[in-house]
Amino acid sequence: MNLYAIRAIYLFEMARAWRTLMQSIISPVISTSLYFVVFGAAIGQHMNAIGGVAYGSFIVPGLIMLTLLMQSISNASFGIYFPRFTGTIYEVLSAPVSPLEIVAGYVGAAATKSVILGLIILATATAFVPVQIEHPVLMVAFLILTAVTFSLFGFIIGIWADGFEKLQLVPLLIVTPLTFLGGSFYSIEMLPPFWQTVSLFNPVVYLVSAFRWSFFGQAEVDIGLSLGMTGLFLVLCLGGIVWIFRSGYRLKV
Amino acid sequence: MNPVIDIQTLTKTYGSGFTALKAVNLQIRPGEIFALLGPNGAGKTTLISIVCGIARATSGTVLAGGHDIVKDYRAARSLIGLVPQELTTDAFETVWNTVSFSRGLFGKKGNPALIEKILRDLSLWDKKDNQLRQLSGGMKRRVMIAKALSHEPRILFLDEPTAGVDVELRRDMWEMVRGLRETGVTIILTTHYIEEAEEMADRVGVIRKGEIILVEDKAELMRKLGRKELILHLQQPLAAVPDCLAGFDLSLAADGRELVYTYDTKGERTGITALLGAIGEAGIRFNDLQTRQNSLEDIFVSLVSAQS
Numbered sequence: 001m002n003l004y005a006i007r008a009i010y011l012f013e014m015a016r017a018w019r020t021l022m023q024s025i026i027s028p029v030i031s032t033s034l035y036f037v038v039f040g041a042a043i044g045q046h047m048n049a050i051g052g053v054a055y056g057s058f059i060v061p062g063l064i065m066l067t068l069l070m071q072s073i074s075n076a077s078f079g080i081y082f083p084r085f086t087g088t089i090y091e092v093l094s095a096p097v098s099p100l101e102i103v104a105g106y107v108g109a110a111a112t113k114s115v116i117l118g119l120i121i122l123a124t125a126t127a128f129v130p131v132q133i134e135h136p137v138l139m140v141a142f143l144i145l146t147a148v149t150f151s152l153f154g155f156i157i158g159i160w161a162d163g164f165e166k167l168q169l170v171p172l173l174i175v176t177p178l179t180f181l182g183g184s185f186y187s188i189e190m191l192p193p194f195w196q197t198v199s200l201f202n203p204v205v206y207l208v209s210a211f212r213w214s215f216f217g218q219a220e221v222d223i224g225l226s227l228g229m230t231g232l233f234l235v236l237c238l239g240g241i242v243w244i245f246r247s248g249y250r251l252k253v
Numbered sequence: 254m255n256p257v258i259d260i261q262t263l264t265k266t267y268g269s270g271f272t273a274l275k276a277v278n279l280q281i282r283p284g285e286i287f288a289l290l291g292p293n294g295a296g297k298t299t300l301i302s303i304v305c306g307i308a309r310a311t312s313g314t315v316l317a318g319g320h321d322i323v324k325d326y327r328a329a330r331s332l333i334g335l336v337p338q339e340l341t342t343d344a345f346e347t348v349w350n351t352v353s354f355s356r357g358l359f360g361k362k363g364n365p366a367l368i369e370k371i372l373r374d375l376s377l378w379d380k381k382d383n384q385l386r387q388l389s390g391g392m393k394r395r396v397m398i399a400k401a402l403s404h405e406p407r408i409l410f411l412d413e414p415t416a417g418v419d420v421e422l423r424r425d426m427w428e429m430v431r432g433l434r435e436t437g438v439t440i441i442l443t444t445h446y447i448e449e450a451e452e453m454a455d456r457v458g459v460i461r462k463g464e465i466i467l468v469e470d471k472a473e474l475m476r477k478l479g480r481k482e483l484i485l486h487l488q489q490p491l492a493a494v495p496d497c498l499a500g501f502d503l504s505l506a507a508d509g510r511e512l513v514y515t516y517d518t519k520g521e522r523t524g525i526t527a528l529l530g531a532i533g534e535a536g537i538r539f540n541d542l543q544t545r546q547n548s549l550e551d552i553f554v555s556l557v558s559a560q561s
Contacts, residue, residue, distance in 0.1 A: 005359070
């Protein structure tokens with residue numbers, strides 16, 4: 001195992017986050033704070049409690065998940081796309097580094113940034129609404145699992161994209177709608193039965209539900225099923241990455 | 254002596270069907286400077302890319318230091334440093350960080366003293382905290398070399414190392430390359446500057462349309478293929494080569510003021526003595542003479558033209 005290489009890639013990516021502090025951390029924190037101001041403090045005061053949880057507090061896990069998904073995908077896809085774009089990927093490809101080590105470096109850094117951001121947003125939320133965390137260890141574990149899974153997904157997008165437009169395509173046109181429709185701002189139990197069934201085809205529902213369970217001890221979907229679905233997506237992403245490295249897709253001619 | 258790079262029947266066919274390398278065989282000796290020459294699109298960069306692990310071969314094998322570049326890629330790649338043709342740099346990274354990154358990537362523990370030495374040797378020390386975007390093209394080229402040297406490779410590929418750099422920097426780089434060779438590093442360089450190969454290489458390979466058409470010691474190549482010219486500066490210009498000298502390979506230059514005799518250096522007899530005698534008998538007087546050896550560039554052009 002080339003641990004020095006993993007460390008080099010990881011630190012290189014983390015350093016990029018600090019260089020772009022405004023874009024990496026401050027910008028998502030500001031936009032999430034606005035969500036709390038609008039949905040939590042302003043509208044939330046006029047909404048009924050959901051499952052005994054005040055609306056402002058209820059949306060905290062969903063908002064963290066929204067940011068976590070977007071940032072995991074964005075960080076990981078940009079992390080691997082940029083060296084492809086500039087041509088510096090030659091160095092990674094010519095180094096004595098295995099695909100596992102490359103992924104560990106890039107995805108590890110992307111997931112770390114996302115988890116840090118998630119925790120910062122959680123801290124920010126406490127400034128606006130009361131937040132309770134019933135299962136803090138599981139909350140962090142689920143935060144990490146989701147960040148890793150979607151960073152792997154982002155890595156795939158970063159390999160697939162052949163332009164900056166495509167890099168934004170999946171997060172904006174697929175992930176954002178799925179997240180908004182995945183119960184970030186409401187409980188799917190509030191939907192008519194037909195739309196509840198439709199919602200179960202949205203993978204983000206499982207993520208938000210499980211994450212919300214770690215906060216309030218109650219979930220719209222069984223926690224085991226949520227973890228299973230997340231695990232399944234993780235395995236699918238890993239499978240995609242294995243195929244990429246075996247075939248050399250968009251990495252090696 | 255076992256070759257440090259052993260390429261056997263290496264073929265590369267792209268998805269488009271274009272075959273960039275056709276069963277290439279090439280052996281690079283330890284510690285030599287090998288210049289790979291070829292016109293644009295000949296397959297030089299494809300060859301380097303496969304050896305370094307950036308591209309995949311369609312068939313054939315490559316051993317680096319005795320290690321198969323596919324099956325034993327870690328050991329093989331650890332030995333190799335690459336300075337690519339394109340100036341691909343992380344614009345916002347500092348010189349120090351990018352060079353240190355390269356060392357880590359190749360599985361080496363941090364060694365600030367070594368990085369400092371490399372940066373000083375390449376006159377980059379005072380730029381170590383500069384972002385790469387603040388550097389000139391020549392400086393970026395030095396950084397690329399520093400990155401390649403950061404993990405102490407035993408084999409160094411230089412793909413057009415002095416493309417676009419000024420004469421002074423080019424000379425500096427030649428000195429650096431010679432210095433590396435002194436430490437036992439094997440250097441394979443591709444270049445469009447024949448002068449560069451002529452100046453530095455121990456052996457020369459010529460590749461054309463994906464085939465190695467010649468590999469030869471540079472000195473031997475120039476001796477075997479080099480044609481020489483004897484130039485006589487005439488006192489009185491000639492309108493045409495006199496009939497009595499028709500048996501010699503002569504031509505007129507400089508408006509008839511120079512009589513140029515082309516001869517083969519590998520021939521047992523150059524014919525110079527007979528020519529000078531015949532010129533004297535013809536009453537042609539000259540006030541100076543000089544000889545001129547064909548350059549490697551002339552040889553290269555004639556080789557590539559002949560193959561066409």
